[in-house]
Amino acid sequence: MKRTDHDYSVTLEEGEQLYEDASLKAIGRIESAGLVLPSRPFADNGEYFDGRLPPNVSSFTNSELGEIYSMMCQHADYVHSLLTQAKAETLNSQEKLKLAKSLVRKTKTGTVQAKEDLTVADARYVEANVRWIEAKTFFELLEGIAGAASRDLRFLSRLIETKRLDIEMNRRDTNLAFGRHPNKRSR
Numbered sequence: 001m002k003r004t005d006h007d008y009s010v011t012l013e014e015g016e017q018l019y020e021d022a023s024l025k026a027i028g029r030i031e032s033a034g035l036v037l038p039s040r041p042f043a044d045n046g047e048y049f050d051g052r053l054p055p056n057v058s059s060f061t062n063s064e065l066g067e068i069y070s071m072m073c074q075h076a077d078y079v080h081s082l083l084t085q086a087k088a089e090t091l092n093s094q095e096k097l098k099l100a101k102s103l104v105r106k107t108k109t110g111t112v113q114a115k116e117d118l119t120v121a122d123a124r125y126v127e128a129n130v131r132w133i134e135a136k137t138f139f140e141l142l143e144g145i146a147g148a149a150s151r152d153l154r155f156l157s158r159l160i161e162t163k164r165l166d167i168e169m170n171r172r173d174t175n176l177a178f179g180r181h182p183n184k185r186s187r
Helices: 012-032 060-109 110-119 123-177
Strands: none
Touching: 012 060, 060 110, 060 123, 110 123
């Protein structure tokens, strides 16, 4: 990026590369902090876990509930990590779109409306806009998946707590049936 005569403008390619580099640097900062982005979890059968709860999850044993809860936690972590990356990609593509619009607009002549019309019809602007729409759509779809993953985790957590309470109630009932009062201490 060689600048002359106080012209600090960047080309579209230079600006896009700078924005792309910013995203890569952010990921590098995560890695240099010793953190690792979550990866997609595998199910017991070796296939990727898709994050869907089985329809019979309410009849799972405690061990099975523990396994599916663990898988759902990993899945939710993975999806929320993707969501964060998609949000960054949306911001990045939005900035690229603004840059493309500005640089294209500078090349157009005519009235304000004519310059605007020529700008939004320019292939460089349309290409940047398409990338922004794709990034934004991906982000919004992931928001829905992340919401479903969080909801399913809450459901599993409530199911586990309900089973825990059932076990405690059965233990109390058993103690009472054998004449052991829960508030009396044996000597």
